[in-house]
Amino acid sequence: MNRTAREAVGLIAQRELTMRLRSRAFRITLVLMVLMVVGMNIALHLAHNSGPSIIRIGLLRQDTALSAPLQAADRNVAAVTVPDLASGQSDVRKGTLAAFVRSGPDGLAVTVAKTLDPTLGGALTTVARERALAAQIIRLGGDPVLVARAAGAATVHVTSLQPPAPARDQQRLIFGIVVRLLLYLTFMICGPLIAQGVVEEKSSRVVELLLATVRPWQLMVGKVLGTGALGLLQIVVVGGAGLISARLARTLTLPLSGSLGTLAWSLAWFLAGFALFSLLFAAAGSLVSRQEDLSGVQFPVLAPIIIAWVLGISTLPGHPDSGLVAALSMVPFFAPVLMPMRIALGTAPVWQAFTALGLTLLLAFLMVRLASRIYRNSVLRSGARVTWREALRAA
Amino acid sequence: MGHRRLEVDGVSKRYGETVALDAMTFDVHAGEIFGFVGSNGAGKTTTMRIALGVLAADAGEVRWDGAPVTHRTRNRIGYMPEERGLYPRMRAGEQLEYLARLHGLSRSEASRATRQWTERLGVASRIGDEVQKLSLGNQQRVQLAAALVHDPEILVLDEPFSGLDPVAVDVMSQVLRDKADAGVPVIFSSHQLELVERLCDRVGIVRSGAMVACGAVGELRSGGAERILVDAPQAPPGWAAGLPGVTVVGDATGPTLLELAPGADDQAVLRAALATGPVREFARRLPSLTDLFRHVVSNEHTEHTEHVEDTGGTAA
Known part of the structure; x- marks a missing residue:
């Protein structure tokens, strides 16, 4: 690329980026994606740390001794003292208490509004049994505390004959899925944006004015780079928001170095995948003159991305070692989506990861020529849709 | 400067079986306004597109100042395509600056030229508006500004007067005259023959992809x-x-x-x-340009008749 070509490509990319950044649609999408990742972290935070909400139960003053064993049985139980039976019952009716508990002759008596919460029921049963057991131990002349300690000390020793599979904990899985979702969405947003941008130039006919001063490949590469920068910006903003909120919400406690590795791979795969697909989207866009015709021509480009995503997201969480996914993750058109999923799960050997990346980049490199040819042959042909075959053949 | 010329030399182009241009040849001198007339489909637009490098010729060459027109030369041509087009959602001023910079102007030059041309063409107050929000007439003015904003050495305008109101036609005519006086070869196509007759130093009449009459307006008229x-x-x-x-x-x-x-x-x-x-x-x-044009078109018609019916005989 000589100086003027670089300048032209730079100007085109810059225009593409500024115009996209200014569009309402892009801003709204970005805000929604940030809200989505932050919201997910908040939801996970609540689900993990506070678990089920606090169960408030009422106890009479003489039963306050029940509070400690109840909390031991279920740490979400909070006991409050109520002055008498009537106020306990009315608090349950009003809903300020989940249950009102009294010790009775044969264990515990519980008053609830409709049905007893099963968790609370379990805790109350445990406490009632412990109390009956303790009473029997005392009657037999034993010490309930000693019995409880002995029971607590008994453990089960496990000897496994085969080494356990590497731990694939929940966090790692979710982190991998979120990163992939982000990249998938970026492909699915930026690819069609490129195609739309090409069609916009065709349908507004500004392309002839542009081609009087820049070459078709410069226009195509400029658009692709500008939109790529936009996609990268989107990933950095949304990914950063996700990472920071995950740290703050303590939903991601994996060592940061591990996350950075996943992120670095994701970035590499984003760039490789983008290089491969973006040019095809540009070529697809150049075939038609109206936005309405776009969905038909860009479907063949979208299809492998969607297939890879659906296959990966439905198969990998249950079967991380799926042979089909492993094989497809080596095929360039599927690799940009599937391989980083396997890398995030830790099931892809390093050689496979690098081989797939190499193959994808090689195909992307070949695609530059092919896409340039299609683009050059069809970008000035307005009117009816140009077929892929015509675009490839025409000189 | 006055000796430089834009030469279109034996340019041919075919689309499959259709011959669009058949050894099209003419030249335009610096400082001259050249009117390019012919019926629809005669090859005017194709010739201009080839001169701009938007299309590739099958044969022949376009030269400026004796050297073949290259990508670098094309940056110094101001072009107004027949198919008008600007980015609909981009502001007029930004768009002109962008086009100027694509032609190699610096940022400050581009913004100065944008101001200058939008003022000259009476759309300075509109530079902050998106092009799609401008009236058709103002869009045309911005389109002309787009052809002029990089201070071109050559002007190639395809139907620059179509769709203009009479005031805009006068402004446009004056701009073309000024550009020519400044030593720029100006070539434009038009169906408004009175305008061509009034404005052009020389005229070329095209038929079926070839130049059939070319010369000064007076010369052509008295040549009949x-x-x-x-x-x-x-x-x-x-x-x-x-x-x-x-x-x-x-x-x-x-x-x-x-x-x-x-x-x-x-x-x-x-x-x-x-x-x-x-x-x-x-x-x-003297026959008017319109008469000459009709003559050329009717000749074409006669040739067809002769070819099909083989009657020969009376030419109208």
């Missing part, structure tokens, strides 16, 4: 057969029919228009006219 308008009110119909070398072009009402074959004696015509009674007017008439 000599015509004489005779107003002899008392002359009976057909009074001039028998004169040697004279063809009656029109005598439906009032004055008779005669076409004289080379060497025909106009004085004999005058005597014949005087013989019928008083002669109020006896004047040489």
Whole structure:
């Protein structure tokens, strides 16, 4: 690329980026994606740390001794003292208490509004049994505390004959899925944006004015780079928001170095995948003159991305070692989506990861020529849709 | 500077079986306005697109100042495509600056040129508006500004006057004249032949992808057969029919228009006219550009007829 070509490509990319950044649609999408990742972290935070909400139960003053064993049985139980039976019952009716508990002759008596919460029921049963057991131990002349300690000390020793599979904990899985979702969405947003941008130039006919001063490949590469920068910006903003909120919400406690590795791979795969697909989207866009015709021509480009995503997201969480996914993750058109999923799960050997990346980049490199040819042959042909075959053949 | 020329030399282009251009040849000198006329589909747009490098020619060459036009030269051409187009959602001013910079201007030059041309063309107050929100007339002005904003050395304008209101036509004509006076070769196509006749130094008439007549307007007009308008009110119909070398072009009402074959004696015509009674007017008439154009188009028609029916004979 000589100086003027670089300048032209730079100007085109810059225009593409500024115009996209200014569009309402892009801003709204970005805000929604940030809200989505932050919201997910908040939801996970609540689900993990506070678990089920606090169960408030009422106890009479003489039963306050029940509070400690109840909390031991279920740490979400909070006991409050109520002055008498009537106020306990009315608090349950009003809903300020989940249950009102009294010790009775044969264990515990519980008053609830409709049905007893099963968790609370379990805790109350445990406490009632412990109390009956303790009473029997005392009657037999034993010490309930000693019995409880002995029971607590008994453990089960496990000897496994085969080494356990590497731990694939929940966090790692979710982190991998979120990163992939982000990249998938970026492909699915930026690819069609490129195609739309090409069609916009065709349908507004500004392309002839542009081609009087820049070459078709410069226009195509400029658009692709500008939109790529936009996609990268989107990933950095949304990914950063996700990472920071995950740290703050303590939903991601994996060592940061591990996350950075996943992120670095994701970035590499984003760039490789983008290089491969973006040019095809540009070529697809150049075939038609109206936005309405776009969905038909860009479907063949979208299809492998969607297939890879659906296959990966439905198969990998249950079967991380799926042979089909492993094989497809080596095929360039599927690799940009599937391989980083396997890398995030830790099931892809390093050689496979690098081989797939190499193959994808090689195909992307070949695609530059092919896409340039299609683009050059069809970008000035307005009117009816140009077929892929015509675009490839025409000189 | 005045000796530089834009030469279109033997440029041919075919689309499958259709011949769009057949050895199209002409040149435009620096400082000259060249009008490019012809029926729809005659090859004007194709010629301009090839000159701009938007299309590739099958054969032939376009040269500027003796050297083949390259990508670098094209950056110095101002182009107005027949298919008007600007980014609909981009602000007019930004768009002009962007186009100027694509042509190699620096940021400050681009913004200065944008201001200058939008002021000159009367759209300065609109530079902050998106192009799609401008009226059609203002969009046309911005489109012209887009062709001028990088201070081109050559102007190639495809139908620049179509869709313009009379005021804008005057502004545009003045701009083209000023550009030509500054030493820029200006080539434009148009169907408004009176305008071409008034504005152009030279005219080229294209038919079926080839130049059929090319020259100064006066030269072309006088190059045709000599015509004489005779107003002899008392002359009976057909009074001039028998004169040697004279063809009656029109005598439906009032004055008779005669076409004289080379060497025909106009004085004999005058005597014949005087013989019928008083002669109020006896004047040489040059055919208008419209007449020349019609002649070219009707020739094309005749050729077709001859080709298909093989009748030969009477040419209209």
